[in-house]
Amino acid sequence: MFKNYTINQTTLPLDMDQFISETDVVFAVHSLVEAIPQKLFHQLEQPLGRPAYHPKMMLKVILYAYTQKVFSGRRIEFLLEDSYRMRWLANHEQISYRTINRFRRQETTAQLLAEAFVLFRRQLITNQVIENEAIFIDGTKIEADARKFSFVWRKSTNRYETMLDKKSEQFYQKLYEEEILPCLKEEGQSDGLTSGQLDGIACQLEADIYETEEQLAGEKEKEKQRYLKKKRRIYKKYLRKVQKDFLPRKRKYDQYNQIFGERNSFSKTDTDATFMRMKDDYMKNGQLKPGYNLQIATENQYVLAYDLFSNPTDTKTLNPFLDSFLEQHKELPNYIVADAGYGSEENYMYIHDILHKTPLITYGGYYRETKKKYKDNPFIVENWLYLEEQDEYICPAHRPVSFKRYSRRKDKGGFVRDFKVYECEDCRECPVRSQCTRATSGKNRQILVNNSWRYFKAECKKKLLDETTGTIYRRRKIEVEPVFGHLKAHLAFHRFHLRGKLGAKIDVGLALMALNLRKLGKHMERKALSKEKTETILIIIVKIVSVFYK
Template sequence: MFKDYNTNQLILPLDLEVKLQKNDIAFSIHQLVESIPHIAFDSFFRQTGCPAYHPRMMLKIILCGYTQSVFSGRKIEDLVKDSIRMMWLAQGYEPSYRTINRFRVHPEMKELIRQCFIQFRCQLVQEKVIDQEAIFIDGTKIEANANKFTFVWKKSVEKYHTSLVEKSNQLYNELLEKQIIPEMTRENDEQLSLEELAQLAEKIEEVVEDYTEKMEKSSDANERKQWRKERKTPKQLLKQVKEWIVRKHKYQKDFEIFGTRNSYSKTDQDATFMRMKDDYMKNGQLKPGYNLQVASEGQYTLAYGIFSNPTDTKTLTPFLDQIQEQYFSLPEYIVADAGYGSEQNYEDILTKRQRTPLITYGHYMKEQKKKYKTDPFKTNNWLYDQISDTYTCPNQQAVTYKYTSTRTDSTGFKRTFKIYECEDCASCPFRMSCTKGKEGTNRLLRINEKWEQQKEHIRAKLSEEKAGSIYRQRKVDVEPIFGFLKANLGFTRFSVRGKSKVENDIGLALMAVNLRKYAVRM
């Protein structure tokens, strides 16, 4: 006996919501998008033309597609026709892949994604899933949708630009000496600008035209041959100067694209070449990518940022600014690993933001080991006399203060060092173990008092029971997000180009990770 099955009989369609399970992820997506204020969708409204699909519906089906590890517009279009949850979210509409792709890279989409994160965090706070006591920050690098061999390096451009400047200056001086061209009014004595190179080309072209005119007027074959011979050199110079104009224009454009970066990709100019952990080529080759920074709590992403700088140290301050301006007020504790530990970051969090940084520094773990604490050659273990401002080295020699030095990094941040010098290292039996300096020189000790005070503050904070337990939670809070994103969701490479589009792409993917985790606990 079988259950009734007849494809020729008409069956009335029921509401698709009935067919979904109570904890289906579609309900979580629906609830989240419906909580976004109406004003966030006003920018999508148009008075003229064919009525557009509602942005709430479009956002729901894209989010649903991302939760199912579907990032292609064509495949999302197919899901709308095949998947029950997608049919319910779309309510019978079937937008094309072009409409889907245009919507998710729309400039106003960034505000919708931001509202998603704000509303999702409010939902977590109401349900007491997070306590808002600390945020955990970490970063990962994701490969850009760009060719691996379209790199442009800043050092190479600077090298070729310097060579061009030297050659153009040399040519200009030679033409002046030979009185081939008159002297020009220059804005900068060091190099010729694009306008000045264009003027130089005009002057040389006048010389070429003058020779050409003389050739045309002359009826003597030998004389024309002589004029043609003399015209050859300025004609070659004219061709060279025009080539320089094209190259200089290209170099200036390259410098604008570089900004503070050292490289960029020709196929995605916002991408920077970085060293990836997922090195599938197994050769350590740099690949174009973006630095993704995430702030989390309870293994949920609460805020994110995309940066072109490959180092985490310089991204912390702008990322915290972005969190405060766009997402929420910072909690008491800012937790991150040693990659973010620097004097500038500590000063920013302690002084400017009045928060507590639970961020270790480079040698924090080594300093906790017994071997480090008992090593007589570590300067942290040297005796210090505060009255005389001197250190005592392992050979019982006095290391006295000499002068103060100030260093300024690429961002303009200044660090102050006190320089100490040992009395005599010439006959020291411990010289080989104590210093790598040249023979005949004494050991120099550079002490950054502000940095040492900050490190002492961090050590004291992390030794507290509460702060220590919060810091130990970091590994199990923020790092699993990257595992879910790359391993479970399968998001290992961007599918769009340009920083603004990449921000939308990764924002949808991170929210999809949040929704999958949230739906499981329902």
């Protein structure tokens, strides 16, 4: 005997959510999107045209697809037909992959996603899943959706543009000497011609060609005709040189310089991407590949905020990332925790003096300075004796190194550092000169002391040696590093799937929120299982008690 099997017969219940477990991640996706304020969706509504799919439905469908490691628009479209969870979220609508991809690229989607992160963090704080005491910041580089060999380098562009300027300058001087062109450059302008000036040369040559053709049409003498034809050929040759060579190249270099901004490279297929050195180098040759620097802030392994940067180094990304976190969430926890890649005087000063928060960030030589070898080295300035009243140091040869002057230096980003310069009185016959300094024989040993940087280093050591703040810092490795592992290993997100900084930011935002929802789903499963076990144990205890105490 077999159970009845008739697939063409209508059966009850028809509600698909009856077949889904209460702890399934699909309900976490549904609850999160439903919690977004309605006014945000009303702002996206268009009064004209065909009614669009509701943004709630689109966001739910894409978010759930990302939790299932599905990132392609075509595969999401297929999942809508194949998965009853997706059909339940989409209310049985069949959405085209083009509609899915268009929705993922819109700026309004980025706004909805940002609001989703704010709501998610607020719910975590309300339910005491996170303590909101600190945020743990780290970054990783992810490859862009761009061709690997589509690079444009600033140095190469500048070199070729300089060569072009030299050739165009020679070309202009030749035409000016032949009295074909008037003076187009101002006095003192020695560099090459601009694209506007080249365009003016082309217009002048076209006018000369037109005038020559008019003269040729009214000329009867053979000798003058030959002269005018030769003149026209020369003008056309010069015009082709400008229009086919100089002007297109100059416009291209102008466009490149505009795209560069403060960067040193970009990709032709994704101009927002910068060439960076990736850790997971599958080519095994150390080549630079186009990518973005992803920065995230986490607590309890939940991603609370994220941002993308074109700068490959982490040091210059911390302050703008904290600004974006503050703008999005309207508040910052008391402790900002990050590794030594973020340790700089500028970052310490910004967090401490402007944000009024506590940085728990090591600096480059922190662990080296804790070694006995470093502390016992007599040639390191930090180990020299300092006489405060005389404002001088005592070098290893027991000679005074006195204060000479103040110095101020500015880095590429515009940050100013103040130094005090100390110089030894006489190093000529010092027995340890070769070990103490690399200066030439005629110069004395000079040292630069940055008291502001020393203060922040001392504060950093004090905070990390403290039991409370030291415990918070030691949580960094288990707070933020596993998130990148889950993103790349469990979710298989190794490369962006959308081009442009906006598209890449939406893409990785969906992936990070998918990680949060997967983690929340596992948390709900464990909670339900624990509750079920507790109820089972209570039932067994009640039965035992009822047996023994009848």
